[in-house]
Amino acid sequence: MPDKRKLHFWQLVFVFGAITILALAANYGYGSMKQPGMMNDTMGSMMGLMHLKNITVSDLVKQQERLESIQGQAQTQNHSNHHATSGSFLKTAHYLTTAAVILLLPFIIAGSIFLAIVWIK
Amino acid sequence: MMQKPWFKLVIWILATSFFFMASSIIISHLSPGPTEHQSMRYMEGMMGAMHNSLMGLSMTIEEDFDLKRLIINASAITIPLICISIILGLYIRLIRGKRNAG
């Protein structure tokens, strides 16, 4: 029996399910149209494409690290200058958020352990 | 409070946004691999984050003595705090156990 109170939930599921399927269909249509073009491309760009596939932040961070270390060797002076000029408001935000997060974490962990001890039957 | 129309609207917007997130995950995950254009824009965005957002600044933590000291201090108080909370927790269980038994 359909539950009247869940009606809105199913409405949302339906609308977003439709959006998802349409978007996926559109993406695949677009992808398959591009496929021949890609195959005609040079070997080099196809390799590049393969390497960029499924790239995530961690890969980028690694790459950035490598880049920065290469740069850093060459121009250590420039490097620190560059970061100092990236705006003082940003710098303040960086200090405040980092300090807040790092300072509160020990208390949260300790509080959680306390709660675990008190709660466990 | 729950019955105020503006609040209902907020709840609806939030619920819709969660549905949007769920479908965007599905769409992104199942879509064909990124095109070169997409990858380029993503890389550019990342570089932007490195250069003028907090991500870049967090890459300087190692050279920052104030923050470094803060991290060391925070790590230093963690173990004592955990010990205190364990003792306090056991103590409270003990009291409560006695109260329940008596």
Place this chain on the structure above:
Amino acid sequence: MKNVRFDFIIHWLWTIVFALLVLSGLAMVGAKYGWILNYDIASADYIHRLLAAVYVMLTFISVAIEVIRGIKGDDKKLTWFIIGKSGYQLFTFITTLIFIITGVIIWVCMDSNIAAVSFALYIHEKLTYIVIASVIWHIYVKCHALLWPKKTEAKKNSMEAGK
């Protein structure tokens, strides 16, 4: 507004912060996800880190309240509270702790220990998917909250708790 309960306020503040954290986080996951915020990773990063601090503070406040309740021996269930000892409250509590711990690892180690960062990012990301699914389920369970007040059933079923 006078007798709105604080656990009610925290629930909705939490929901808003959580929604924005997920949105900004998702945009950073990969090239296939960037479109969510139009590849503006710099803003996504900025929003994510600012709100992560807010999120950590909300968690801290909630944990502190629970600790005080624990010391006092107050066992009453707060219907709207985000953390608690059973059910969805417990689930949210645990996932929140994992989010914060992995998040701090990413944050602090980005400059020094890339292996730890990759690992933490992996958990952070997969956990996001799980928690989003759970929130959809949560909306399903509590979706009487979506009923418009004019509807006849709404009055009866809407929460007395929140007022």
